[in-house]
Amino acid sequence: MVETMSETAIGRYLLDRLSELGVAHVFGVPGDYVLGFYDQMAHSDVAHIGTTREDTAAFAADGYARCNGLGALAVTYGVGALSVVNPVAGAYAESAPVVVISGAPGTNEIQNDPMLHHRFGPFAFQREIFERITCATAVIDDPVLAFRQIDRALAAALRHRKPVYIELPRDLVEQPGVTVAAPPDEQLETRDEAALAEAVAETAELLARSKSPVVIAGVEIHRRGLQQPLLNFIEQTNLPIAATLTGKSVIRERHPNYLGIYSGALSNDDARRVVEDSDCILMLGMTLNDIDTGGYTIQLNPQQMIRATQGEVFIRHHRYPGAPLGDFLGRLSRDARPRNEVLPAFTIGPQATNFPEKDRAMTIARLIGRLNAMLTPDMMVVCDTGDCLFAGVELRVHDQTEFLASGYYTTMGYAVPAALGAQIARPQRRALILVGDGAFQMTGTELVSHCRQGLAPIVIVFNNRGYSTERFILDGPFNDIPEWQFHRLGELFGPLAGYDAPDECAFEDALTAAVADTETASIINVRLEPRDASPAMQRLGAHLKSRLGRDDDA
Numbered sequence: 001m002v003e004t005m006s007e008t009a010i011g012r013y014l015l016d017r018l019s020e021l022g023v024a025h026v027f028g029v030p031g032d033y034v035l036g037f038y039d040q041m042a043h044s045d046v047a048h049i050g051t052t053r054e055d056t057a058a059f060a061a062d063g064y065a066r067c068n069g070l071g072a073l074a075v076t077y078g079v080g081a082l083s084v085v086n087p088v089a090g091a092y093a094e095s096a097p098v099v100v101i102s103g104a105p106g107t108n109e110i111q112n113d114p115m116l117h118h119r120f121g122p123f124a125f126q127r128e129i130f131e132r133i134t135c136a137t138a139v140i141d142d143p144v145l146a147f148r149q150i151d152r153a154l155a156a157a158l159r160h161r162k163p164v165y166i167e168l169p170r171d172l173v174e175q176p177g178v179t180v181a182a183p184p185d186e187q188l189e190t191r192d193e194a195a196l197a198e199a200v201a202e203t204a205e206l207l208a209r210s211k212s213p214v215v216i217a218g219v220e221i222h223r224r225g226l227q228q229p230l231l232n233f234i235e236q237t238n239l240p241i242a243a244t245l246t247g248k249s250v251i252r253e254r255h256p257n258y259l260g261i262y263s264g265a266l267s268n269d270d271a272r273r274v275v276e277d278s279d280c281i282l283m284l285g286m287t288l289n290d291i292d293t294g295g296y297t298i299q300l301n302p303q304q305m306i307r308a309t310q311g312e313v314f315i316r317h318h319r320y321p322g323a324p325l326g327d328f329l330g331r332l333s334r335d336a337r338p339r340n341e342v343l344p345a346f347t348i349g350p351q352a353t354n355f356p357e358k359d360r361a362m363t364i365a366r367l368i369g370r371l372n373a374m375l376t377p378d379m380m381v382v383c384d385t386g387d388c389l390f391a392g393v394e395l396r397v398h399d400q401t402e403f404l405a406s407g408y409y410t411t412m413g414y415a416v417p418a419a420l421g422a423q424i425a426r427p428q429r430r431a432l433i434l435v436g437d438g439a440f441q442m443t444g445t446e447l448v449s450h451c452r453q454g455l456a457p458i459v460i461v462f463n464n465r466g467y468s469t470e471r472f473i474l475d476g477p478f479n480d481i482p483e484w485q486f487h488r489l490g491e492l493f494g495p496l497a498g499y500d501a502p503d504e505c506a507f508e509d510a511l512t513a514a515v516a517d518t519e520t521a522s523i524i525n526v527r528l529e530p531r532d533a534s535p536a537m538q539r540l541g542a543h544l545k546s547r548l549g550r551d552d553d554a
């Protein structure tokens, strides 16, 4: 191996590599263990985006990664890094490639095991924690290895679409590294040509023989960046397509072949009818988690299922390992017979007729109907966990990858900070943020960073005076929360236009003003009844109750 002493400092190398990979912004809060790196960042092409807390920086990096392909955050040791554990675990569970950069005590400081501030155990503990929630970790402790360690970690993030952890001891940040000819990249997927060809041929044949084939597309299509091949496949074959909840917006939701969300009992009516009546269901990148299966309420016959996952294809009871999803999709587009049937016109999401009605209180169903009419192609929807996520089933976003949520890991507090990252990654889009009052109270104050960055999201607070999703499962005083005057937040920080919306007329005025004001962030406090539930939540509740043979409200 050829080793060459480099002029480049280790921290600088990391910034250069991030910049080459399209990461132009790094989120985070500084601290003394990471200040040297922050100083290098201030003199680089990579901009620092300050947040009020580290966990929100990580949510922002996640939103950025989903829009941009890679995101990054930089925090201090212990107090900073440990605060990002939940969001990074979420990014791991949902396959968002986020680079976690943590400062650390210098290698020259830790030799005699001193009691340094922010320490919480052996110095190796922090890396061990991140080992469980990232696909690669690198503790930089040797300039000879540093560049290679950084390269390997970044390559792993891109290859596996998962977070990685890089720990930078503060004495090494300014040290020059050593350039070593890199070993060849490991192969992520093993491709078995024969298996791939057979899987494609069998699928094409089953689709050709089927009377009512349908496609369900899942979240792996988003994460692997296969939206365009998916669209090509659908346009080539003219098959109807549904998406799962975590795969929502994998195809633009106003596409004529799009049916809506199929996630068991959570589904839209059209999607459920077409999918459950189909004699051949092609599942592309669908994960069978409890959200996408509507709490395991999907009713599909395994004899009629073809399931292509990241590395293999399952056709009824056959299994083809070595058939990567992207290759499978590409070849199938070429080989599957185009269908000539004219598809029926599917609904483009519920609308709220005669909105606003005088003195009519707001409900979730009417709110979503109204939002369906206001969504434009330049908007993206970022949705938190709570009933707004289930309500989102009924929304139809225009473009693909325009709906972001912690749809599977379902952490509250995702939307406001993730929208910060998403809008910075996609400045041409305006974010519509849907968030419950409970989730907003967790991280909504990060809206101050939207204001600071001159962003103009429209925040819709589903204010139902507590944790309603939990109320539907088991109610008690623990689901009550203090009431905030969300529309008055602009008095605390701004510029932020706030609106109180107790009824439809007030909401209409607020929405019209917020949409017109493209320069300022807006927040609308939508007053809802605690027992009002979105249509999807009602369907899921009814289904679960019918399974239990109960029709009471408990």
Ligand SMILES: Cc1ncc(C[n+]2csc(CCOP(=O)(O)OP(=O)(O)O)c2C)c(N)n1
Binding pocket: 385, 386, 387, 388, 410, 411, 412, 413, 435, 436, 437, 438, 439, 440, 462, 464, 466, 467, 468, 469, 470
């Ligand atoms: C970080 C986190 N803590 C707790 C939960 C459990 N949880 C799921 S939904 C929910 C209530 C959400 O309340 P709110 O944001 O007001 O939305 P709502 O259910 O009222 O629509 C809770 C506490 C969670 N998903 N994430």
Ligand SMILES: [Mg+2]
Binding pocket: 386, 436, 437, 438, 462, 463, 464, 465, 466, 467, 468
């Ligand atoms: Mg609530």
